[in-house]
Amino acid sequence: MRYLSDVAALARKDLLLELRAKETIPAMLLFVLSALTIFHFAIPRGSSDVAALGLLWVAIVFTSLLGLTRAFVPEREQGLMDALIMAPCDRSTIWLAKTLSVIAFLGVAEVVALPAFTLFFSGLNLKTVAAVVLADIGIASVGTLTGAMAVAGNARELIQPLLFLPLSIPVIVGGIGASATAGPKFLLFLALYDAVFVLLSWAAFDFVAAEA
Amino acid sequence: MVSARNLSKRYDTRRIFDKVDIDLDEGGFLLVTGPNGAGKTTLLRVLAGLAAPTSGELVLPVRGEIGYLGHEPLVYKQLTPRENLTLFGRLYRVPDREQRIKALLERFALWDVRDKAVATFSRGMQQRLGLGRVLLHEPKLLILDEPFNALDTAGAALLDEELATRSRRAVVVATHDPGRVEGLATERLAFT
Amino acid sequence: MSEKLAIRLPALVGLATALIALAIVAVFFWAPSDADQGLSQRIFYFHVPIALTGYACFGWGAWKALRLLWKDDPDADLESYVAIHQGVIFGSLTLITGSIWAKISWGVWWVWSDDQLVLFLVLFLFYCAYFMLRYSVDPGPQRANLSAVYALFGVVLIPVSFLAIRLSHSFIHPVVFTRNGAQMTGTMFATFCICLAAMLVLFITLYQLELAGKRLDSRIRELKELLS
Numbered sequence: 001m002r003y004l005s006d007v008a009a010l011a012r013k014d015l016l017l018e019l020r021a022k023e024t025i026p027a028m029l030l031f032v033l034s035a036l037t038i039f040h041f042a043i044p045r046g047s048s049d050v051a052a053l054g055l056l057w058v059a060i061v062f063t064s065l066l067g068l069t070r071a072f073v074p075e076r077e078q079g080l081m082d083a084l085i086m087a088p089c090d091r092s093t094i095w096l097a098k099t100l101s102v103i104a105f106l107g108v109a110e111v112v113a114l115p116a117f118t119l120f121f122s123g124l125n126l127k128t129v130a131a132v133v134l135a136d137i138g139i140a141s142v143g144t145l146t147g148a149m150a151v152a153g154n155a156r157e158l159i160q161p162l163l164f165l166p167l168s169i170p171v172i173v174g175g176i177g178a179s180a181t182a183g184p185k186f187l188l189f190l191a192l193y194d195a196v197f198v199l200l201s202w203a204a205f206d207f208v209a210a211e212a
Numbered sequence: 213m214v215s216a217r218n219l220s221k222r223y224d225t226r227r228i229f230d231k232v233d234i235d236l237d238e239g240g241f242l243l244v245t246g247p248n249g250a251g252k253t254t255l256l257r258v259l260a261g262l263a264a265p266t267s268g269e270l271v272l273p274v275r276g277e278i279g280y281l282g283h284e285p286l287v288y289k290q291l292t293p294r295e296n297l298t299l300f301g302r303l304y305r306v307p308d309r310e311q312r313i314k315a316l317l318e319r320f321a322l323w324d325v326r327d328k329a330v331a332t333f334s335r336g337m338q339q340r341l342g343l344g345r346v347l348l349h350e351p352k353l354l355i356l357d358e359p360f361n362a363l364d365t366a367g368a369a370l371l372d373e374e375l376a377t378r379s380r381r382a383v384v385v386a387t388h389d390p391g392r393v394e395g396l397a398t399e400r401l402a403f404t
Numbered sequence: 405m406s407e408k409l410a411i412r413l414p415a416l417v418g419l420a421t422a423l424i425a426l427a428i429v430a431v432f433f434w435a436p437s438d439a440d441q442g443l444s445q446r447i448f449y450f451h452v453p454i455a456l457t458g459y460a461c462f463g464w465g466a467w468k469a470l471r472l473l474w475k476d477d478p479d480a481d482l483e484s485y486v487a488i489h490q491g492v493i494f495g496s497l498t499l500i501t502g503s504i505w506a507k508i509s510w511g512v513w514w515v516w517s518d519d520q521l522v523l524f525l526v527l528f529l530f531y532c533a534y535f536m537l538r539y540s541v542d543p544g545p546q547r548a549n550l551s552a553v554y555a556l557f558g559v560v561l562i563p564v565s566f567l568a569i570r571l572s573h574s575f576i577h578p579v580v581f582t583r584n585g586a587q588m589t590g591t592m593f594a595t596f597c598i599c600l601a602a603m604l605v606l607f608i609t610l611y612q613l614e615l616a617g618k619r620l621d622s623r624i625r626e627l628k629e630l631l632s
Binding site: 223224225226227263264 | 542543544545622625626628629
Binding site for chain 1: 260274275276277299304305
């Protein structure tokens with residue numbers, strides 16, 4: 001219970017920060033709409049719906065990257081990670097709270113992006129929506145961890161995409177597979193990815209956040 | 213409360229400090245002096261549990277019983293003083309949180325601005341709030357790095373008062389200008 | 405440098421040289437030519453052992469990373485880094501030999517249908533990011549922790565990516581090429597084993613050499629620091 005109440009306090013802080021600054025969510029919304037617009041011109045007429053679905057997944061990963069890059073900026077700018085890791089709570093609560101807030105931001109962006117996609121390109125089936133939900137969990141978990149790693153170094157946000165994108169390739173495969181093929185195989189794969197990487201990120205965060 | 217034997221810290225091959233011994237009990241006051249860049253901040257971060265020593269033995273109070281104030285006030289600038297203290301009060305499991313926060317804000321003359329964003333404050337006010345943050349959970353070990361640097365006159369007077377009435381806690385202060393707290397020190401460590 | 409290592413290193417270098425010589429002889433003069441692909445198929449004897457050695461490097465690096473995080477083994481950081489460094493070298497060689505083999509077999513330098521080749525591309529990107537991460541952080545316990553965590557992610561990414569690449573055939577490549585590596589004759593298998601042994605010993609030798617060099621370097625800098 002302690003654990004959950006710590007997560008709630010930290011997640012509340014992350015949402016409050018976004019509510020005040022109003023930076024990340026508007027940026028993600030604008031980005032995903034711009035990306036979909038660009039994709040309209042990037043895929044020639046007569047391309048298959050599958051190609052458009054592929055671009056939807058590209059848009060999701062890059063939009064999430066935008067949010068993930070910003071995730072630890074408040075902590076980094078003011079050295080606040082020090083204050084958080086000295087608190088007597090389990091350090092993985094910091095990761096979990098941040099992951100949940102990233103999922104929330106991503107969810108907001110997708111609530112706009114998915115209808116926009118059906119409007120601009122083609123309809124979406126329920127399986128694609130389920131795949132997006134599963135993908136969000138994996139993307140946010142891994143991306144929050146690599147985000148914490150990136151801000152620890154001198155290169156800052158620059159290396160976040162480099163750290164994150166190779167790890168996101170299986171998510172892309174799972175997502176497009178779920179959109180384009182029949183059967184639950186790819187949804188199961190996404191669930192497997194989530195299970196493995198949520199656990200790994202949760203366990204690893206302690207070492208990323210603090211040196212002692 | 214704090215016991216260090218042969219404590220050393222190196223970055224790669226560069227020695228930051230070497231073979232430091234510290235014994236500090238309840239009511240003890242360790243004054244760390246030396247010029248800027250002598251390794252005071254690194255030592256304090258090690259004592260706060262924020263950095264790992266390269267070698268040596270170190271016994272510290274458990275996490276959550278240490279209060280550390282560095283060069284930054286370590287508060288969220290987009291949040292208000294009350295939101296900041298509520299967050300840290302919850303994370304540090306402070307009992308009677310609401311009352312303690314109110315008392316602290318009043319004592320630090322921040323009650324009137326309790327619902328304004330910290331970003332709008334002067335540097336001195338921010339540091340006062342930072343001091344409030346480290347005192348909120350009544351740490352057994354209070355670690356202050358150049359505490360008078362960023363504080364305004366009012367804040368400095370509050371800190372003087374706080375340090376003079378120390379009772380069951382141990383204090384570590386690092387400063388390049390020890391004049392103000394010289395008389396309080398029970399232990400001294402000079403870096404060159 | 406320890407006395408033991410001073411004896412062991414030249415012995416390792418000797419063994420590696422002998423095994424590689426033996427492997428070359430076996431590949432070109434002993435192993436039979438492939439019925440379909442003829443002489444050029446022999447690059448298989450280098451490509452596959454190099455790839456397997458690459459996995460061994462990444463696995464060893466992750467094992468040392470785990471030792472660092474779990475047991476606080478102070479030597480493990482450098483050992484993990486050196487193993488991954490070797491892994492990237494073997495990984496690059498896998499990409500090059502794989503590309504040559506693709507050209508020979510199918511007339512193109514790159515094929516997305518070769519799972520192992522695609523996986524090595526992903527791993528190459530991943531471990532290059534490992535170096536970016538490592539060089540963006542100042543030396544110290546934090547860098548050791550971050551590197552170790554990322555190295556562990558890598559070894560988990562290998563099977564997950566492999567599965568993903570396998571699965572991706574169902575919507576990317578309806579036609580899958582196969583390479584006939586499974587039906588090996590006795591001589592072919594023996595040659596393959598010699599090559600694999602040669603590559604693994606080469607890895608161990610390079611690993612020990614780089615480790616000794618890096619340790620010597622940091623010792624010298626330490627002494628310089630003491631003198632100044």
